[in-house]
Amino acid sequence: MTRCALQAGALYESTSITYTPECLDRLRKAFPGDFDDVDEAMRSFDPASAPAEMLSVLRSFTPARAALPGAAAYFHAKALEAIAALSMRPGPAAPKARREDRELVEQAEAVMSARLSERLTAESIAGELFVSRSRLCEAFRRVRGSGVAETLRKERMDAACRLLSAGGAHIADVARAVGYARSSSFDEAFRREFGCFPAQWRQDAV
CATH class of the missing domain: 1.10.10.60 (Homeodomain-like)
Known part of the structure; x- marks a missing residue:
């Protein structure tokens, strides 16, 4: 979650990507072993330290790009790129093992x-x-x-x-x-x- 102060009367834009459980299941079947920990990665994700690759993907979701031919395929590929970046992102320092x-x-x-x-x-x-x-x-x-x-x-x-x-x-x-x-x-x-x-x-x- 990201919190910010909004001013009355000002227009703001935001971009988000939503992954359904069915989408994640298809990814796990298509790429065995690569997305097993993605649920945990999403739960521990801190937007304030988002990977540069993910920010680049979000910036590519523009109305101008959506109006071009092949937009659906382009955005689908970018959504996969974003979740791959999240999956490969190093986690926090490991706590002491028991x-x-x-x-x-x-x-x-x-x-x-x-x-x-x-x-x-x-x-x-x-x-x-x-x-x-x-x-x-x-x-x-x-x-x-x-x-x-x-x-x-x-x-x-x-x-x-x-x-x-x-x-x-x-x-x-x-x-x-x-x-x-x-x-x-x-x-x-x-x-x-x-x-x-x-x-x-x-x-x-x-």
Whole structure:
């Protein structure tokens, strides 16, 4: 929430983006692991310290741009850009970890390592460990200083690099081995992580 004093008779403009639960569910399905912690990021979001990328997106929502051809597609892409910026924004400094937090995180990471080919999420891992999703996310913030989704994504990308370096396996097989049902989703996640697609990375690494 942002508070400001308004003057009577003056005109003000503001821009906001609303994401429905259905929209977030579609993002999680399209990009496994990338948006698992977005709900928590929204709850802890401070408008006073909004990322520069998000402010740039909001400024692009102008009446003039809305009148141009392709405006709907343009604004849809910008809305995705804004939520991606929020998801990647570093959280506050991690509070001191407790022993039970460390044990929970180690158990969760063991699940990730053992079953990386499955479509794991923060929700599914928490359920398997008989804790709430918010409890698991809080433990990761305390112990790792990062979210569950970020840790899972790093595990997937590290495993993908090992498989790509070994050579021989098709990109689609590597994608499935690290939990991506579609090669296109894996390609895009890999590109966001390393700045190039898996095939190019393997070619440069060999």
